[in-house]
Amino acid sequence: MATTAEEQAKLVETSKRLAAYQAVKDHLLPEYTRIGIGSGSTVVYVVEAIAELGPAVTSKMAFYPTGSQSEELIEAAALNLQYISKLPAGQQLDVAFDGADEVDDDLNLIKGGGACLWQEKIVAASAKQFVCVADFRKLSPRLGTAWKKGIPIEVLPMAAPRVLDELQRMGAQNPRIRLGLPGKAGAIVTDNGMWIIDAPFAPLLLPREIESGTQTGNGSNGAWTVDALADGLIKIPGVAEIGLFYGKNGLEVASGAQKPVAAYFGMADGTVEVRTPSS
Numbered sequence: 452m453a454t455t456a457e458e459q460a461k462l463v464e465t466s467k468r469l470a471a472y473q474a475v476k477d478h479l480l481p482e483y484t485r486i487g488i489g490s491g492s493t494v495v496y497v498v499e500a501i502a503e504l505g506p507a508v509t510s511k512m513a514f515y516p517t518g519s520q521s522e523e524l525i526e527a528a529a530l531n532l533q534y535i536s537k538l539p540a541g542q543q544l545d546v547a548f549d550g551a552d553e554v555d556d557d558l559n560l561i562k563g564g565g566a567c568l569w570q571e572k573i574v575a576a577s578a579k580q581f582v583c584v585a586d587f588r589k590l591s592p593r594l595g596t597a598w599k600k601g602i603p604i605e606v607l608p609m610a611a612p613r614v615l616d617e618l619q620r621m622g623a624q625n626p627r628i629r630l631g632l633p634g635k636a637g638a639i640v641t642d643n644g645m646w647i648i649d650a651p652f653a654p655l656l657l658p659r660e661i662e663s664g665t666q667t668g669n670g671s672n673g674a675w676t677v678d679a680l681a682d683g684l685i686k687i688p689g690v691a692e693i694g695l696f697y698g699k700n701g702l703e704v705a706s707g708a709q710k711p712v713a714a715y716f717g718m719a720d721g722t723v724e725v726r727t728p729s730s
């Protein structure tokens with residue numbers, strides 16, 4: 452049991468590494484040629500695990516980043532960099548690995564804590580399999596339970612005031628433009644030249660929770676289901692993309708679903724818990 456902040460931080464890093472190595476072992480087959488690499492601190496260990504396989508395995512593979520951070524990770528590991536814009540129409544990545552800020556019981560995700568959500572969603576939705584890697588802190592029954600900063604929403608800067616108004620009308624509690632301080636004065640600017648609004652909502656219901664209950668899940672009493680809120684947010688003029696990754700499973704690209712086929716959690720006891728949509 453970690454007692455000091457330093458020990459806790461070490462435990463979290465160990466957990467991230469465990470999850471990443473197990474996910475790569477289970478989901479990176481030697482015959483794969485196109486691999487998506489997400490963003491954040493957990494994905495660092497995914498790249499580390501892939502690089503350890505050596506050129507005999509990786510030299511035939513191309514790696515597709517989700518932003519400037521993962522682009523640098525791929526290059527620093529001497530892996531072959533390729534861009535999703537160059538993926539031929541009709542083709543898919545074999546697999547994409549990415550982290551998450553929170554994961555609910557149905558494997559819906561909040562992403563975008565590092566402001567990379569738009570490209571992450573494009574890469575995840577371009578993959579035959581999207582695999583999530585995380586540590587034990589990210590597991591929670593409902594999105595918005597542990598991750599209190601809000602749902603990251605990428606917006607066109609000129610639309611930000613109108614989007615904030617609309618978010619408040621939908622029940623967001625103190626939505627705000629993400630600032631770059633101390634590194635940058637003013638708003639954070641994403642890899643796509645956009646801003647991020649963080650919009651906290653009450654913990655999001657799972658669609659199956661409202662089937663037998665009295666809740667509508669449409670926000671009328673402040674309670675939203677993941678999919679109803681996501682459908683509403685993406686329709687706000689000026690919203691480019693939202694940090695809710697949701698749907699039935701990662702294979703339903705045509706319907707815009709971006710849920711992982713498996714989520715790997717490094718646990719505090721040194722084990723790795725693997726969750727799939729059916730588990």
Ligand SMILES: O=C[C@H](O)[C@H](O)[C@H](O)COP(=O)(O)O
Pocket residue numbers: 489490491492493494549550551552561562563564565566567568571
């Ligand atoms: O924009 C950032 C991404 O969605 C990250 O994957 C997410 O924030 C998780 O990052 P980390 O692995 O550092 O917790």
